[in-house]
Amino acid sequence: MAMSSFLLVVDITVILMLCISHCHGAVEDDRKRGHCFISTFRYASITFYTQIGPVIGNDRDCSVENYLIKSYKRSFNGFAAKLTNEEAKKLASFKEVVSVFPSKVYHLQTTRSWDFLGLNQTVKRNATAESNVIVGVLDTGIWPESDSFSDEGFGPRPKKWKGACKGGQNFTCNNKLIGARAHHSDSARDMEGHGTHTASTAAGNNVVNASFYGLAEGIARGGVPSARIAAYKVCSGILCLSEDILAGFDDAIADGVDLISVSLGLEIPVDLYQDPVAIGAFHAAEKGVLVLQSAGNSGTTGFQSVSSAAPWILSVAASTTDHLFVDKVVLGNGWKTLTQGFSVNSFSLNRTKIPLVYGLQVTSSCDEAHARACYSYCLNKTLVKNKIALCDVMNGVNAAYDAGALGLITKYQVENLSFVVPLSAITLSSEDYDLVISYHNSTKEPKAERLRSETIKDKFAPIVASFSSRSPNAFVPDILKPDISAPGVDILAAYSPAASPSTTTTDPRRVKYNIISGTSMSCPHVAGVAAYVKTFHPHWSPSAIKSALMTTGHINPVKAIDPGLV
Incomplete structure (x- = not known):
């Protein structure tokens, strides 16, 4: 019953993020001591300006514009704003408001794998449809000069693409990497390597002789090498803020991506009302966009460790390869x-x-x-x-x-x-x-x-990695998560030369391809498979694709094309 009411409310929700910092006036000290909040409204007609007046009252030293941090207009209506704790409580008391909750910090959940899954280079493909698929990646950005994102042999961008290349200074997109946006900095360039790794795992080009100092040598490639990529930088370092994640969803949905891969999450699960990934993914599902999220790397803490619990998200555990x-x-x-x-x-x-x-x-x-x-x-x-x-x-x-x-x-x-x-x-x-x-x-x-x-x-593969987070989610115990497992252990993929392969800042080595483990690596594997399935069934809904993949148990790309009843 509670789940039904949640879906009904979210369907007409406007999202408001309230990030507290100071501006001049009587409540300056309170704002400095404040927290960040997210609020949701029941009606799409509610705006920042109609609600903020009664909240700030007679504090005339601050103009309304001084409160506004971010505005979400393209896929859903909402904004980020600066308020004190008391002002946030007052906003929560309005009948139009569904919930008010603090902004949170999300964390990243950091070649042979595709052959292991049966998606080898000779498998049947629909090349024309594949080149029309756009994979959105919410992560640390991307390294556009990587061979994995070269547009050699690519035709024009899909006509459905409504996005832009706003990657910042000295950042160039092409007909492979067709879009980039930065929500946490002035540049979408990946300085950590994580986003480059996940994007190339999902949809990177075929790159011969890729290896990590000779280890795992072979052809590095994504699940759908002919697909297009749109990168949304929502993280800096290993930290990803709620307001930036929501901004990434807002843009990705409006830009026209077909699916969104999200390799980040909370270390401690929260209620769906307080989870910007769940909220953003719901709006994506409404528009026919499948969202995939890493399940988390807290498996060693035991049960109830999975942080990706929303039923409309495809939650991915990590498993081994052979x-x-x-x-x-x-x-x-x-x-x-x-x-x-x-x-x-x-x-x-x-x-x-x-x-x-x-x-x-x-x-x-x-x-x-x-x-x-x-x-x-x-x-x-x-x-x-x-x-x-x-x-x-x-x-x-x-x-x-x-x-x-x-x-x-x-x-x-x-x-x-x-x-x-x-x-x-x-x-x-x-x-x-x-x-x-x-x-x-x-x-x-x-x-x-x-x-x-x-x-x-490894003759025992695949087995679920011990670090992969487990069910049930404490807030949605009736829905077992994760939904599926995919390779997430020792994965070779493209990397940013701005970061050391060990993430140790004093490590002088720089590589084009790196080996990393985590549910962050398994999530883009499933994103690649979902995109592959979509090339054969372009009109399938996110739920149908999710069902087809889950029907195969451990992910099986070829069988997912014709899984039977979905």
């Missing part, structure tokens, strides 16, 4: 070779034995727990430099790198998951890690040799 990146550690006396450590190691140590040091024994002045974990203020740089550090948790990697370590050995908290880090690192099982500790403690001059990563086949 390849693993593994590494080897050979201990100095040849006593033990560990073959099942996980690593994306691009570094060569020239097959030399490197001295081992344990964080517990090279501490400056830390307690035992912090020393074992290699906290940044714990390591003695003189004792760590040019050595391999043993740290009980992966969080010690940056501290070891900053201390001058050549490598890191730790135990994994997440199984079957490799990381790109700024030095030669490997994660081991607790059993194997304890063996290394035993070797270190029983040897006068312990040493180890680190070998370069290699790819092996």
Whole structure:
């Protein structure tokens, strides 16, 4: 019953975001201490100007325009504005207002995968229809010069496209990347790499000889290489604000995209009334635009961790593919070779034995727990430099790198998951890690040799990644989420050369293609498949496409074209 009333109200909702900051006047201090709010109105005829007067009362030192931050006009009516807590409460008391709630900070939920899904290069395609599909991506922006977004061989932009290229200075769109907008900065250029990675996963071109320092070498491509891309920058760093997310939805829907991929979410689930992704996606669904969202990376916290709960959103979990990146550690006396450590190691140590040091024994002045974990203020740089550090948790990697370590050995908290880090690192099982500790403690001059990563086949794939968020959602327990799983572990895709592949700011490496894991990576896989299905069924509704994909269980692009009853 509650869900029905929500749908009825949202259908005629106007969205208002109230972001509190100061302007001159009696309530200046209150505004400085305020929060950001989102409010929804029952009637589309309600405007900012008709509602803000009774709220601000006689505070004449601030003009009405001083309150306005953002205006949403293209796909739904709404605005972002500055108010105090008291003014927000007053607005919430109006009968025309459905809800008022704080603005929130959303987080990013950071080649072979398409073959693994059965969508290889020889699969049946509808090339003409595919070139008419527009994939919208709400993320950190995009790197337009990447080969994955070249328009070589592309014809004119689809006639239905109503968007623009507003990427900022020195940013150029083309007939592949047909549109870009920046909602969190002056430029849509991707300075983090995340948005470039997700966009190329969904609809990037075929790029031969792509790899990460020789690892995962092959043809990098998206699910629909002939489709067009529109990028909406709604995040800066790893943070994405509610008001920018709503602005991205407002533009993407009006621009004429066919579907929207959203690889971001809250770390803690909230009610649908307070979720701008759910609100924006509802308006998209009304206009026939399918929205896909990453389920979240909080699976290790247990059940009720999924943050994408709206029934009109296709929520995507992360699963493995049939390849693993593994590494080897050979201990100095040849006593033990560990073959099942996980690593994306691009570094060569020239097959030399490197001295081992344990964080517990090279501490400056830390307690035992912090020393074992290699906290940044714990390591003695003189004792760590040019050595391999043993740290009980992966969080010690940056501290070891900053201390001058050549490598890191730790135990994994997440199984079957490799990381790109700024030095030669490997994660081991607790059993194997304890063996290394035993070797270190029983040897006068312990040493180890680190070998370069290699790819092996995972016969157990696909399995849901342990980090992938789980059902049920605490606010909508009757709807089981996520809806489907797709590859989200060790995914190679295009990357921004403005960012280091490890996201460590002092890492000097720059790459065109990077390996990343997360439900952020699985979401654009499903976006690519949804676009592929749409090329054969252009008139299917978002619900029909969603049903067709879910009918296949673990995502199967070819079967989704003709799934049976949807």
